[in-house]
Amino acid sequence: MTTQDNNLSRRDFLKLGIGALSALAVLEMSGVSLFFMQPRTLEGEFGGIVNAGPVDSFPAGSVVEFPDGRFFLIHAPDGGFLAVYSRCTHLGCTISWEADKNHFFCPCHASSFSATGDVQNPPAPRALDLFAITITDGQVLVDTGRITQRDRFTTDQLTYA
Numbered sequence: 001m002t003t004q005d006n007n008l009s010r011r012d013f014l015k016l017g018i019g020a021l022s023a024l025a026v027l028e029m030s031g032v033s034l035f036f037m038q039p040r041t042l043e044g045e046f047g048g049i050v051n052a053g054p055v056d057s058f059p060a061g062s063v064v065e066f067p068d069g070r071f072f073l074i075h076a077p078d079g080g081f082l083a084v085y086s087r088c089t090h091l092g093c094t095i096s097w098e099a100d101k102n103h104f105f106c107p108c109h110a111s112s113f114s115a116t117g118d119v120q121n122p123p124a125p126r127a128l129d130l131f132a133i134t135i136t137d138g139q140v141l142v143d144t145g146r147i148t149q150r151d152r153f154t155t156d157q158l159t160y161a
């Protein structure tokens, strides 16, 4: 074996090593990318589907808060369901339900919303956002990953069992 052969094989070895390290780096980056692309929400948590419970457990005319899901479930007097996001449509403060006044209230700038989420008192520019509801096997399922903005309440937004 000549000196030139040794140099060539050393160069080839370095090329091979650099190639292997590059391939390893690409694999690591792919793995990290896949990890970060995984959905971050689990069933039952905000961003996923929350099982609010059996239809029968919500009397018509009731409003029930689900703090972990960040919504209020409204069972309208006619039997339809609405799930409103507990985030004010003005600047995003958390609203509360004031049963004695039959409205939602935002403590930040005093917007209020009716029992169906319509603006009663600005500065909120539009009705409370909605989450999609499906009723399956008598259970009210609220998809907190699907938010619908609306100007005002209309009866076609209600979901029936």
Ligand code: FES
Residues within 6 Å of the ligand: 088, 089, 090, 091, 092, 093, 106, 107, 108, 109, 110, 111, 122, 123, 124
């Ligand atoms: S954030 Fe609710 S009124 Fe301003």
